[in-house]
Amino acid sequence: MTALPATPPMDMNGRTVLVTGASTGIGRATAEVLASLGARVIANGRDASRLSQVVSQLPGQGHLAETFDLSRMDEVAPWLKDLCARHGPLNGLAHCAGIQMTRAVRQVDQAFFDQTMHVNLGSAVALARGFRQKGCKGEPAAMVFVSSIAGLIGQPGNVVYAASKGGLMSAVRALAMEFLRDGIRVNAVAPALVDTEMAARSRATMTAEQYQYMLDQHPMGIGQPQDVAHPIAFLLSDASRWINAVTLPVEGGYLAR
Amino acid sequence: MNVQLFLDKICEVLEIEPGSLKGDEPLDSLDNWDSLAVISFIALADEELGVIVDAEKLSNAQSVRDLLDLVSDKVSA
Numbered sequence: 001m002t003a004l005p006a007t008p009p010m011d012m013n014g015r016t017v018l019v020t021g022a023s024t025g026i027g028r029a030t031a032e033v034l035a036s037l038g039a040r041v042i043a044n045g046r047d048a049s050r051l052s053q054v055v056s057q058l059p060g061q062g063h064l065a066e067t068f069d070l071s072r073m074d075e076v077a078p079w080l081k082d083l084c085a086r087h088g089p090l091n092g093l094a095h096c097a098g099i100q101m102t103r104a105v106r107q108v109d110q111a112f113f114d115q116t117m118h119v120n121l122g123s124a125v126a127l128a129r130g131f132r133q134k135g136c137k138g139e140p141a142a143m144v145f146v147s148s149i150a151g152l153i154g155q156p157g158n159v160v161y162a163a164s165k166g167g168l169m170s171a172v173r174a175l176a177m178e179f180l181r182d183g184i185r186v187n188a189v190a191p192a193l194v195d196t197e198m199a200a201r202s203r204a205t206m207t208a209e210q211y212q213y214m215l216d217q218h219p220m221g222i223g224q225p226q227d228v229a230h231p232i233a234f235l236l237s238d239a240s241r242w243i244n245a246v247t248l249p250v251e252g253g254y255l256a257r
Numbered sequence: 258m259n260v261q262l263f264l265d266k267i268c269e270v271l272e273i274e275p276g277s278l279k280g281d282e283p284l285d286s287l288d289n290w291d292s293l294a295v296i297s298f299i300a301l302a303d304e305e306l307g308v309i310v311d312a313e314k315l316s317n318a319q320s321v322r323d324l325l326d327l328v329s330d331k332v333s334a
Contacts, residue, residue: 103300104293106272157296204309205299207316210292 009239013038021097023050025196029225070123080130089138092236102205120164142185144235169247176245187235192251194223220252270297306331
């Protein structure tokens with residue numbers, strides 16, 4: 001019989017994890033799940049007051065709020081270096097920040113394209129660059145990015161978002177291989193529709209019929225933020241020690257239809 | 258924004274000649290009024306006028322006039 005580990009594999013005690021987009025939605029739920037597993041959470045977002053509220057409600061001690069705009073790509077690595085100099089190295093990074101705006105290609109201009117790609121993909125690469133710096137990555141170390149099934153299906157009106165999330169999946173594979181020498185695992189989750197503020201804003205940009213059509217594609221209904229937070233925690237923990245360079249669909253069977 | 262300018266922007270969304278719309282056309286008479294045109298109109302109202310169009314009211318729109326009514330606070334004759 002295989003000897004059971006002394007510590008549960010998903011135990012995150014003694015680990016420090018940076019969670020971006022932590023003010024709301026999947027990011028907030030991820031911060032909560034990681035804290036409940038024993039991690040010290042550094043919560044990042046752009047809204048200081050919302051971040052403070054999230055941090056104050058996390059179980060456990062030692063959690064921190066760090067505001068920073070991740071779209072400032074060239075400033076991310078120095079910011080991470082400074083953050084880790086103050087708070088110690090990171091064992092994990094959950095990148096949950098992102099934007100989604102429905103926009104038919106006929107209305108896509110460079111500004112829209114650049115903003116979506118910058119926030120969704122550029123920030124991810126910038127965070128990876130920062131995370132691998134000496135003094136930033138702990139032991140063990142893992143990154144998880146929040147992609148989307150939009151990068152795996154064809155949704156009219158969602159071309160640029162899909163490109164950013166599909167690009168993220170490709171970046172994860174290359175990053176995982178590049179970071180082998182750094183001892184950092186890199187994975188992603190690809191959720192379907194999750195009940196978040198971002199989804200509610202997106203809903204406002206489509207008709208009731210379009211939204212219902214989307215709902216009807218979800219065999220198990222839409223997800224809740226915790227449904228994505230738990231897989232993220234799994235991919236950051238020792239329980240996924242031998243999982244690397246993958247994008248895990250988290251979608252209630254959406255892709256099987 | 259004046260009505261004619263907004264009508265011309267709707268023409269862009271529908272990919273028809275600027276000036277083609279007078280404002281009283283039934284939507285089902287417009288070849289390109291499809292689901293992509295709908296989301297493009299929503300994006301147009303948001304970006305150009307700062308108006309979040311009520312999707313339910315939009316789905317009930319029957320004419321170009323009904324579309325203008327959805328943004329009437331921001332579009333002047």
